[in-house]
Amino acid sequence: MESVMNGSARTGPPVIGICARTAPVAFQGDDMVVSFALQAHLAFLAAAGCTPLLLPLLPGVEAVADRIDGLLIPGGPDLDPALYGEDPHPGTRAATPDADRVELALTRAALDAGLPVLGVCRGMQLLNVLHGGTLHQHLPEVAGHDGHRPDTPSFTLGAHPLKLEPGSRIAGVLDEDAPQTACHHHQAVNRLGAGLTATGWAQDGTVEAVEVTDHPFAVGVQWEAGFTPDRRLHQALVRAARRP
Template sequence: MNADTNHPASAGHRPVVGICARTAPVTLQGSDLAVCLALRSHVAFLAEAGCTPLLLPPLPGAEDVAGRLDALLVPGGPDLDPALYGARPHPATRAVDPDADRAEIALVERALDAKIPVLAICRGMQLLNVLHGGTLHQHLSDVTGHDGHRPRAASFTLGRRPLKLLPGSRIAGVLDEAEPATACHHHQAVDRLGAGLSATGWADDGTVEALEVTGHPFAVGVQWECGQTPDARLHHALAAAAARAGNSPAAARPGT
């Protein structure tokens, strides 16, 4: 088994992995409510890998718990506020929540500074790029000329695109397969890559599908929807990195 996917049980404790929550409307027992939630698959994959998932609402001050985490998962979600990267909103950009964006950016920045392992998925990868000074294509089909990354369908449908990975990269080591492919659902993507980031995966049309923070023990962004398929390899890789982080001396963990 690849070193990045070893089960963390040997660490002697259950690493705590923060999951950035999403706010969404639901109807429960006839009442319309707004709730903070996470995909059950993210919770289940991390739990089965020996971790304790912890939901983190997108509020100011959430960054203060970063140093007490063993890892952080930043899932998919709504579009980022284009003002964060100096752009005007595209007509297709929607569901923007500037306050939540800034709270999440502060949390991710604090986690990276503390060298906590980070897995950033879809919107999470885009946020990682913007945090490092990068920009986004606000509507990818304007650039690629197709809707293959977010197929037009009556129900939620994943786009399947061949994936080219940088040999020797962390993401290539985690996936470890001859012909990887994405399972994606995104209409935005990396435009200018942020400073201190390395692109490590691309779709067949050149869209950046994976990136890594240079010099960080484990900070990986993927554009595809891991969590919407049965593939738990990235969650298990994060869990293994969390176990290693949990074994580090507390003095080396800012905020603890």
């Protein structure tokens, strides 16, 4: 398999970078902070024929954009509202403002290099903020319900029928009569960023999918791809990474 990066060809499977998340853990009796990725993202990408590469969100990581063939921006904590000119809502949990800015720089570099990009949940929100958009910081206050992040004792996905824009990239990936989301988010797109097109909506009007206009493959989805057996988005990202 031949992979093309910034105009130069190399052999081997495509390399898909995955933005790392961090969390405190207890390991062998010691407290520490680790960088990690959801195992399903790694497994789904590898099964689709690529090499997943965990990218720590440290200053300068955007330089790796010329060494990867695609980028996956997974779910995670809320973005720092200062990035879109707002004060934090009491329910906003923006835990990593420095990492937010590194992730924005990495995503900008990937898009500028023409790499395929898939944003999942927080990843879609980051795409919107990168393009000058804003977020609803607490969706239940806007939608009038908690169906997008069910208020239950355990982690529960909310299911919603999807309306997709005919002919969009996301409609091509989810080629079915009655697509549904499996979501867990309390924030969502408010003002859509310049250069983005909304291509998927929940029944209550919440934007569930966006695409970077005039980009070969840069898609954001609000639902929790990776928490269900559905691998189609990961497969589509790898297919896009293989194209010359």
